[in-house]
Amino acid sequence: MSAPTGLHLESLTVRRGTDVLAQLNLTIRPGEVLTLMAPSGAGKSMLLQALIGALPPGFSASGHIVLNGRKVTGLPTAARRIGLLFQDDMLFPHLSVGQNLQFGLAPGGSKAQRRSRIEQGLAAAGLSGFAARDPATLSGGQRARVALLRALLAEPQALLLDEPFARLDANLRAQIRQATFDATRNLPVILVTHDQSDAVAAGGPVLSLFGQPVSP
Amino acid sequence: MIKALPRLGLALFTLPMLGGLVVGFVPAFSGGFAELAGWPGLPRAVALSVGTGMGATALSLLLTGLIVAMLHDRPAFAPLRRMLSPLLAVPHAAAALGLAFLLAPSGWIARLLSPWATDWQQPPDLLTLHDPMGLALTLGLVAKEMPFLLLMALAALPACAPAQRLVLGAALGHGRLSAFAVGVWPPLYARLRLPVMAVLAYGMTTVEMAMILGPGLPPTLSAQIAGWLTDAGLRHLPVASAAAIVQLALVLAAMGLWRVAEGAGRAGLRYHIGRGRRAVWADAPARLAAMGLGFGLAGLLALSLAGLGLWSVAAEWRFPADLPQSLTLQTWARALPALGHSLWLTAVIAFGATGLALGLVIASLQFEQSHGLVPDRWAERALYLPLLLPQIAVMPGVQVIALHLGVEGTALAVMVVHLFFVLPYVFLSLAPAYRGWDSRLGVAAATLGAGQTRIFWHLRLPMLLGPVLTAAALGIAVSAGQYLPTLMVGGGRVGTLTVEAVALSSGGNRRLIGVFAVAQLALPAVAFALALAVPRQVFANRRAMLAERGR
Incomplete structure (x- = not known):
């Protein structure tokens, strides 16, 4: 029997001290977008930090995370192959756009192959010729596209979205959101938001941090 | 683990x-202690160490407080900071040497004033340097340590929310100096205490600055210890060692005394608050003092360094000429x-x-x-x-x-x-x-x-x-x-x-x-x-x- 695909959370529980912030027991199939809605400060971001294995001191997690049949609980962040897009684009300010993408691009391939993959990615994102640019000179929408492209070039097996559209204005927001969901059709995705339109656009189940359905 | x-x-x-x-x-x-007790210069050397060290520290801190209080958010502050920051990199010895060139009876200041104002055709027989009170040494210490304390204060300042507290103080009718003293200084000083103690320890015990600017007979205790230690042969080692113990005790005692003075300062501040004083009258003189002393010290150091450079390329430079006759x-x-x-x-x-x-x-x-x-x-x-x-x-x-x-x-x-x-x-x-x-x-x-x-x-x-x-x-x-x-x-x-x-x-x-x-x-x-x-x-x-x- 082939390993089950998708992201499985088995009784994943996140605590601050002894307070339970989130408890989830569910599966997200590739191409499915699970939306988690909760008020600010309820621990949405901490759940994502638990998923990538970067909980700050004072927080703890129990339960299991299984990704495409691979148990990733206990692995360091870099080995989990779970991508994360933050509210801020988190582009490295001392690197050019191209170098940012090179940093993200999964290892392997010749220098020329790597460069051409980045050029292709930029072209597909409507950013041809941007490789040498200083990220600080890009518009908000362009930076968001580069951040998404960088996350995908790392070839993650799941993608987490921590309100990545919150800083964009309404027009741009719909556009970038669509681009993101289009690009992640074969990945399990968790979207954390408190924005109704994000939840509707995601088109998947909308749950609370304890797995109860929430009407968007 | x-x-x-x-x-x-x-x-x-x-x-x-x-x-x-x-x-x-x-x-x-x-036998070091007995020998030290028999040294007639001891009381004076001790007094010099404590006086110049504590005096210079108090003056540096006072000036730092004045400048931060009156100028830190004013346009005049940018040029002052630009002048002072590089001075931090100047080694103590170089600063002292430059200052000595400036202050000496045959130095630049005497030359600029002679002969038109002073009638001096020869360098005057005045102790403007190595003065027995250690005033030149104190000046040198203040000029070198004030920029250090100022930069430390600026680094700590944002954590003390000066803008809000000054506005709040002003809204309550306080003058700027009073608002600063009541609202910003206490948390700022708490963050400055360790640097201040470092300045105190250095000021009391500097050897090179005391040798270049300080009095000679007797010198400060530390300069005397250094003299004993570098004396050929080791016959002065016991007395030097005993004096070093005394010097350390002096520094610790001065730090203790400083803490007592901090308490007195707090009490004074409470009195000021308790009386409901606003001290608006103090602002104009405080601003003037901050500007004058801040730029004065920065200018003095800049002139000192320029003097060093000029002397290094001077060919003939007779007293009382302002500038060398020729360069080489x-x-x-x-x-x-x-x-x-x-x-x-x-x-x-x-x-x-x-x-x-x-x-x-x-x-x-x-x-x-x-x-x-x-x-x-x-x-x-x-x-x-x-x-x-x-x-x-x-x-x-x-x-x-x-x-x-x-x-x-x-x-x-x-x-x-x-x-x-x-x-x-x-x-x-x-x-x-x-x-x-x-x-x-x-x-x-x-x-x-x-x-x-x-x-x-x-x-x-x-x-x-x-x-x-x-x-x-x-x-x-x-x-x-x-x-x-x-x-x-x-x-x-x-x-x-x-x-x-x-x-x-x-x-x-x-x-x-x-x-x-x-x-x-x-x-x-x-x-x-x-x-x-x-x-x-x-x-x-x-x-x-x-x-x-x-x-």
């Missing part, structure tokens, strides 16, 4: 200092072989000590970050130990240890001892930026599959290029300026620029002194210039990196 490692490292780091202290005190007990590079040309050797030695020691310090500091900060350790307050205090312990009390013992290890008189031993004084400055300079690095960038990189090593070498370290270079420049300046450790551990045979310049100061060859003092200035100046220029060049096309540097 892992959490104890930073403390363990610091213990290893502070032990040689304390060891030096203990070892250096041993000879005192073979002859002094430089003749000094070049010796100068080149000294410069090389100074640079090797400074780069070595700074490189080691940077490695240790970055390793410990990275360790702290990767293990999620919170900064340890006690560990940070211990880091100040080399700045708080008077060098004159520590170095004799360190010299003995170096002798026993057979490394006395080697550049390597000098480099290792410099490390102890360089490391605290490098740490204090780099730690805020290192800890302040946006760790979310590291998390973002990890989700892209980057391990800790890659994050460190490709993200954190390159992004901190500016702060790292600034810390390195500070380290180089500290090492290049060390006098007593170089003299003692080097056994007088490691002739760095500072050692040579101070040695020349007792002779009268102003041109040669100028050459060595300018060379001594040049090394830190180049280091700081590079620390500014290199990130600007590297990040010329990275706007966000340049913006961060503008802080």
Whole structure:
């Protein structure tokens, strides 16, 4: 029997001290977008930090995370192959756009192959010729596209979205959101938001941090 | 276990200092105290040490407070800060030499006033330098330490929310000085206390500044100890050691006295608040004093350094001419072989000590970050130990240890001892930026599959290029300026620029002194210039990196 695909959370529980912030027991199939809605400060971001294995001191997690049949609980962040897009684009300010993408691009391939993959990615994102640019000179929408492209070039097996559209204005927001969901059709995705339109656009189940359905 | 490692490292780091202290005190007990008690200069030397040290510290702190209170958010502050910041890199010896050139009876000030105002055709017979009260020494200390305290205060200021509290005070009818004293000064001073104590310890025990500017018979206690220690043969070792114990006790007592004075200051502030005084009248004179004294001191130091440069290229320069009759590079040309050797030695020691310090500091900060350790307050205090312990009390013992290890008189031993004084400055300079690095960038990189090593070498370290270079420049300046450790551990045979310049100061060859003092200035100046220029060049096309540097 082939390993089950998708992201499985088995009784994943996140605590601050002894307070339970989130408890989830569910599966997200590739191409499915699970939306988690909760008020600010309820621990949405901490759940994502638990998923990538970067909980700050004072927080703890129990339960299991299984990704495409691979148990990733206990692995360091870099080995989990779970991508994360933050509210801020988190582009490295001392690197050019191209170098940012090179940093993200999964290892392997010749220098020329790597460069051409980045050029292709930029072209597909409507950013041809941007490789040498200083990220600080890009518009908000362009930076968001580069951040998404960088996350995908790392070839993650799941993608987490921590309100990545919150800083964009309404027009741009719909556009970038669509681009993101289009690009992640074969990945399990968790979207954390408190924005109704994000939840509707995601088109998947909308749950609370304890797995109860929430009407968007 | 892992959490104890930073403390363990610091213990290893502070032990040689304390060891030096203990070892250096041993000879005192073979008759040293009796000999010291019989020295007629003792009361005066003690009074000079306490008076110049505490006086200079109080004046520096007062002036720092005035400038921050009255000017920190005013347009006049930018030029003042631009003038004062580079002066921080000036070694104490060079500043003192420049000031001596300015103040001496045949110095620039007397020349500018003669003969039209004074009628002097010959240098007057006045003790404007080496005055028995130590006024020239106090002035030199204030000119050198005030910029240090000011920059420390500016670094701590944002945490004290000055803008809100000054507005609040003004809304309650307080004058600006009063609002500052009541609302901003108490938390600011709490953050300044350790630097102030370091200034106090240095001011009371400086050797090179006391030799160049201070009185002669008797000199300050520390200058006398240094004289005894460097006396050929070791016959003065017991009395020097006993005096070093007295000097350490004096510093500790002065620190205690300082704490008492802090209490008195707090009581005064409470009285001021309790009476409901607003002291609006004080603002105009306070602003005037801050402007006048701030720019006055900065101008004095700038003029001092210019004087050093001018003397180094002066051909004939008779009293009372304002400027040399002609200029020449002859002094430089003749000094070049010796100068080149000294410069090389100074640079090797400074780069070595700074490189080691940077490695240790970055390793410990990275360790702290990767293990999620919170900064340890006690560990940070211990880091100040080399700045708080008077060098004159520590170095004799360190010299003995170096002798026993057979490394006395080697550049390597000098480099290792410099490390102890360089490391605290490098740490204090780099730690805020290192800890302040946006760790979310590291998390973002990890989700892209980057391990800790890659994050460190490709993200954190390159992004901190500016702060790292600034810390390195500070380290180089500290090492290049060390006098007593170089003299003692080097056994007088490691002739760095500072050692040579101070040695020349007792002779009268102003041109040669100028050459060595300018060379001594040049090394830190180049280091700081590079620390500014290199990130600007590297990040010329990275706007966000340049913006961060503008802080």
